[in-house]
Amino acid sequence: xxxxxxxxxxxxxxxxxxxxxxxxxxxxxxxxxxxxxxxxxxxxxxxxxxxxxxxxxxxxxxxxxxxxxxxxxxxxxxxxxxxxxxxxxxxxxxxxxxxxxxxxxxxxxxxxxxxxxxxxxxxxxxxxxxxxxxxxxxxxxxxxxxxxxxxxxxxxxxxxxxxxxxxxxxxxxxxxxxxxxxxxxxxxxxxxxxxxxxxxxxxxxxxxxxxx
Amino acid sequence: xxxxxxxxxxxxxxxxxxxxxxxxxxxxxxxxxxxxxxxxxxxxxxxxxxxxxxxxxxxxxxxxxxxxxxxxxxxxxxxxxxxxxxxxxxxxxxxxxxxxxxxxxxxxxxxxxxxxxxxxxxxxxxxxxxxxxxxxxxxxxxxxxxxxxxxxxxxxxxxxxxxxxxxxxxxxxxxxxxxxxxxxxxxxxxxxxxxxxxxxxxxxxxxxxxxxxxxxxxxxxxxxxxxxxxxxxxxxxxxxxxxxxxxxxxxxxxxxxxxxxxxxxxxxxxxxxxxxxxxxxxxxxxxxxxxxxxxxxxxxxxxxxxxxxxxxxxxxxxxxxxxxxxxxxxxxxxxxxxxxxxxxxxxxxxxxxxxxxxxxxxxxxxxxxxxxxxxxxxxxxxxxxxxxxxxxxxxxxxxxxxxxxxxxxxxxxxxxxxxxxxxxxxxxxxxxxxxxxxxxxxxxxxxxxxxxxxxxxxxxxxxxxxxxxxxxxxxxxxxxxxx
Numbered sequence: 001x002x003x004x005x006x007x008x009x010x011x012x013x014x015x016x017x018x019x020x021x022x023x024x025x026x027x028x029x030x031x032x033x034x035x036x037x038x039x040x041x042x043x044x045x046x047x048x049x050x051x052x053x054x055x056x057x058x059x060x061x062x063x064x065x066x067x068x069x070x071x072x073x074x075x076x077x078x079x080x081x082x083x084x085x086x087x088x089x090x091x092x093x094x095x096x097x098x099x100x101x102x103x104x105x106x107x108x109x110x111x112x113x114x115x116x117x118x119x120x121x122x123x124x125x126x127x128x129x130x131x132x133x134x135x136x137x138x139x140x141x142x143x144x145x146x147x148x149x150x151x152x153x154x155x156x157x158x159x160x161x162x163x164x165x166x167x168x169x170x171x172x173x174x175x176x177x178x179x180x181x182x183x184x185x186x187x188x189x190x191x192x193x194x195x196x197x198x199x200x201x202x203x204x205x206x207x208x209x210x211x212x
Numbered sequence: 213x214x215x216x217x218x219x220x221x222x223x224x225x226x227x228x229x230x231x232x233x234x235x236x237x238x239x240x241x242x243x244x245x246x247x248x249x250x251x252x253x254x255x256x257x258x259x260x261x262x263x264x265x266x267x268x269x270x271x272x273x274x275x276x277x278x279x280x281x282x283x284x285x286x287x288x289x290x291x292x293x294x295x296x297x298x299x300x301x302x303x304x305x306x307x308x309x310x311x312x313x314x315x316x317x318x319x320x321x322x323x324x325x326x327x328x329x330x331x332x333x334x335x336x337x338x339x340x341x342x343x344x345x346x347x348x349x350x351x352x353x354x355x356x357x358x359x360x361x362x363x364x365x366x367x368x369x370x371x372x373x374x375x376x377x378x379x380x381x382x383x384x385x386x387x388x389x390x391x392x393x394x395x396x397x398x399x400x401x402x403x404x405x406x407x408x409x410x411x412x413x414x415x416x417x418x419x420x421x422x423x424x425x426x427x428x429x430x431x432x433x434x435x436x437x438x439x440x441x442x443x444x445x446x447x448x449x450x451x452x453x454x455x456x457x458x459x460x461x462x463x464x465x466x467x468x469x470x471x472x473x474x475x476x477x478x479x480x481x482x483x484x485x486x487x488x489x490x491x492x493x494x495x496x497x498x499x500x501x502x503x504x505x506x507x508x509x510x511x512x513x514x515x516x517x518x519x520x521x522x523x524x525x526x527x528x529x530x531x532x533x534x535x536x537x538x539x540x541x542x543x544x545x546x547x548x549x550x551x552x553x554x555x556x557x558x559x560x561x562x563x564x565x566x567x568x569x570x571x572x573x574x575x576x577x578x579x580x581x582x583x584x585x586x587x588x589x590x591x592x593x594x595x596x597x598x599x600x601x602x603x604x605x606x607x608x609x610x611x612x613x614x615x616x617x618x619x620x621x622x623x624x625x626x627x628x629x630x631x632x633x634x635x636x637x638x639x640x641x642x643x644x645x646x647x648x649x650x651x652x653x654x655x656x657x658x659x660x661x662x663x664x665x666x667x668x669x670x671x672x673x674x675x676x677x678x679x680x681x682x683x684x685x686x687x688x689x690x691x692x693x694x695x
Contacts, residue, residue, distance in 0.1 A: 038377050068496025070530070071540050077403040078547045084378070084400040085554075092380040121624040123575040137231065142354060149357075150417075154424060162524075165440045168425055169524030175421065176353075176413035180360025187228035188365070210428040 016066050023062035024079065030055030031083040056080065140196045141183045148199035149179035151206035217371050225368035232365060233562045236358045238583055239341065241559040243355055245587050246338035248552030251537050251545060253331055254302050258660035260328040262652050266303040267318045275476065276458025278307060278320045283454050286311050293478040330598045333605035339415065342606050349416035356413025363406055366398055373399060387568040394561035397554045404551045411535035441528055443516040449484050450508055459510025460488050467512050470494065471502060494519055498530035498539055560584050578621040578629060585633030586616025588675065592640035599647055631682030638675030645669045
């Protein structure tokens with residue numbers, strides 16, 4: 001009985017390690033197939049892309065079995081990213097080799113086309129008008145969009161049929177994303193009055209909803 | 213026919229991405245570099261104080277004895293008292309109270325004072341950029357929100373996201389080279405970067421958001437907001453007695469045998485409301501800890517509910533481990549290091565693209581070179597100064613960083629400044645390893661200290677190699693120009 005109890009954690013660890021290995025293999029196969037389909041974008045490559053995504057789903061499932069649902073989800077994203085970066089490097093090497101075989105050499109780095117030394121090392125500050133425009137954009141993107149996102153998200157999330165604690169936590173997680181989207185819009189249309197006007201409106205309506 | 217984004221959307225997203233990147237680039241770089249270092253904080257603390265006793269376990273009886281001894285020395289001790297228990301990954305015990313902070317020996321007696329100024333300085337840089345702490349935390353949180361904006365605008369600014377998914381053209385023009393590095397690292401790392409942005413923004417934003425929540429829903433009462441999110445503290449009225457830590461730890465083994473306790477805090481010590489929290493890890497969970505609460509006699513009062521309570525409560529207590537990668541062992545820690553480094557490269561290459569698009573070249577190029585390659589030099593240099601002369605870590609870091617920026621400005625040469633600062637960084641990192649080994653001798657060559665020294669030595673050699681490579685390139689460029 002005692003030896004069986006001692007064996008249990010060891011067996012569990014071994015099966016977990018085996019599952020992690022399987023998950024990694026599926027992960028490599030999944031991203032590898034995506035790379036293969038990218039290299040051969042016509043013909044067989046077309047079939048490989050969905051198969052690659054399928055393998056990635058399977059690897060997510062295997063990672064979850066190996067390390068639990070929470071760790072598993074994180075691991076599939078982390079490992080997929082690293083495998084993809086390694087394939088980017090592999091692709092770079094393959095392209096360099098194929099250039100060599102075609103007799104085009106490895107290509108020359110064109111760092112030399114850059115000026116490496118400045119004629120002057122002074123700092124060119126923007127003109128007052130340009131500075132004022134940037135300052136205005138900063139005000140719209142940071143305090144205005146930030147305040148509008150915080151209040152507007154709080155109001156929107158309150159409409160969800162959840163308990164208050166969950167709504168507050170969801171708001172905390174959602175505010176940076178909403179703020180990010182708002183700042184993207186404000187910077188994408190820097191000369192338009194729509195973003196600042198919309199933020200002001202969202203701010204006022206949300207304020208009235210919360211405190212009115 | 214391939215799906216494509218409207219040209220106007222792509223163009224405006226590129227502008228948006230550039231503006232947000234320029235606004236945040238330098239500060240974001242400092243936060244990312246320090247964050248990458250801070251991921252390994254448990255190891256760095258052990259490296260900085262390698263002469264502290266290490267052991268894997270502390271019995272409930274010994275933990276109780278530690279608290280009783282503190283109470284004997286300072287009978288009227290108040291505030292919160294934190295007893296960190298040793299674990300397999302962090303094999304040190306410590307006691308932190310109003311009386312001071314010190315490590316514990318294996319027999320529970322008082323050991324060295326906790327003094328890892330350099331590691332704390334790196335953590336502070338990541339959390340609030342050495343600004344006044346509340347303001348700095350808000351600034352860093354804003355950077356988190358802006359990083360969300362950068363990720364979103366970056367995806368819309370990238371119409372060839374699939375066509376270029378695995379492309380890397382290092383032999384093209386500098387602009388193309390930097391663009392490819394920037395895009396490949398950021399696209400494949402986007403899920404990680406988004407998680408880091410959201411969880412990173414949380415720490416400072418929470419303070420502001422709690423004020424909004426309090427005023428909107430809880431009659432201005434911040435405590436009620438915290439209670440709603442994290443769980444309210446128990447309401448006790450007891451005749452004050454010495455906390456029975458041993459009984460509480462023994463009781464925990466009965467009520468939650470699967471829990472792995474790693475800290476005990478006494479809240480509001482020596483008051484009728486005093487109670488104990490035992491924080492315990494649960495295997496496979498991202499939560500920092502489940503908090504088990506006990507009264508002063510060690511009677512179990514209930515848990516906060518981070519393991520099985522409301523979803524929001526579980527999510528909010530997962531922020532720390534998710535942000536710093538403190539879960540899943542060394543492999544995850546290593547991957548967080550790699551992704552952190554990738555985010556640093558994304559910051560740098562983004563600004564490099566903008567610099568290479570400019571028609572002029574001025575001091576901004578020098579300042580940027582100085583900041584980018586001066587930061588590793590400043591990190592290593594500050595550690596050297598702390599280790600060698602006990603100088604203040606924060607002042608040392610900024611002093612070296614400003615000196616590096618000044619050096620780059622004096623040299624006024626992109627490649628030359630870069631190579632010199634890379635060589636300087638490499639030399640300082642290797643010097644740091646040598647000094648650490650000379651100072652701590654055998655202690656520097658075992659456990660965590662050895663692992664950190666090996667990593668530092670490898671980083672130093674890589675920096676030296678990069679420096680020599682850059683120098684060769686500089687010479688190659690200069691030779692035809694001179695001819």
